[in-house]
Amino acid sequence: MFTLYSRPNSGSAAAEALLAELGVDYRLIEILRQPDGAFPKEFYAINPRGEVPVLRLLDDSIMTESAAIMIYLADLYPAAGLAPALNSPQRPHYLRWMLYFASSVYMADLRLFYPERYSTDVTHSSAIKAKAIEHMDRDYALFASALGQGPFILGETFSAVDIYATMLVSWAPDLEELFARHPNIRSHYHAVAARPKIASVWLKNDMPL
Numbered sequence: 001m002f003t004l005y006s007r008p009n010s011g012s013a014a015a016e017a018l019l020a021e022l023g024v025d026y027r028l029i030e031i032l033r034q035p036d037g038a039f040p041k042e043f044y045a046i047n048p049r050g051e052v053p054v055l056r057l058l059d060d061s062i063m064t065e066s067a068a069i070m071i072y073l074a075d076l077y078p079a080a081g082l083a084p085a086l087n088s089p090q091r092p093h094y095l096r097w098m099l100y101f102a103s104s105v106y107m108a109d110l111r112l113f114y115p116e117r118y119s120t121d122v123t124h125s126s127a128i129k130a131k132a133i134e135h136m137d138r139d140y141a142l143f144a145s146a147l148g149q150g151p152f153i154l155g156e157t158f159s160a161v162d163i164y165a166t167m168l169v170s171w172a173p174d175l176e177e178l179f180a181r182h183p184n185i186r187s188h189y190h191a192v193a194a195r196p197k198i199a200s201v202w203l204k205n206d207m208p209l
């Protein structure tokens, strides 16, 4: 059975929702911060970067990197239809948006939420946050323009990348303002979050529906 190491309302929510959509049996282990802000020591033996999500695979090895986990799981269960096949014309777009969200939006979120980690000088934090918001605005505008009327990132076809994107959208510093600026991101968000299996993971993770 897969084991997902998670933390509520963190980057593990997308993998959790994907496992639920796929109907795969898995065990969830919550890694909660200790009072000093660090994760328990034993977790660093599992992921020396101290980050979730971590997926323990069926051969007991460890996989990190949320986008890679999404791609791997969706490919492993092709009957669920949550990833376009390797030779599908949709495959490049699917991979593009998965990596786009992982490398642009997710990283900007980390700069926004943990600015002190991005400079040796704490007085830089507000400038780091301001730039992260600027990058997010640019990256959401590009996403909105590619999404068009959707309803999903691949048009009519719902896929794992919609789950990933929606998790990241839920962390927007001002979700209502983002939705007002890009109504199609709002429609996309609700189309994904309303799916019953996703909605129950979102609720459990305290993410907006």
Ligand SMILES: N[C@@H](CCC(=O)N[C@@H](CS)C(=O)NCC(=O)O)C(=O)O
Binding pocket: 010, 011, 012, 050, 051, 052, 053, 064, 065, 066, 067, 102, 106, 110
């Ligand atoms: N590139 C990693 C980033 C994972 C990451 O930064 N996870 C955050 C939660 S959203 C985390 O666990 N950070 C550890 C910490 O804040 O100490 C991925 O995509 O999985």
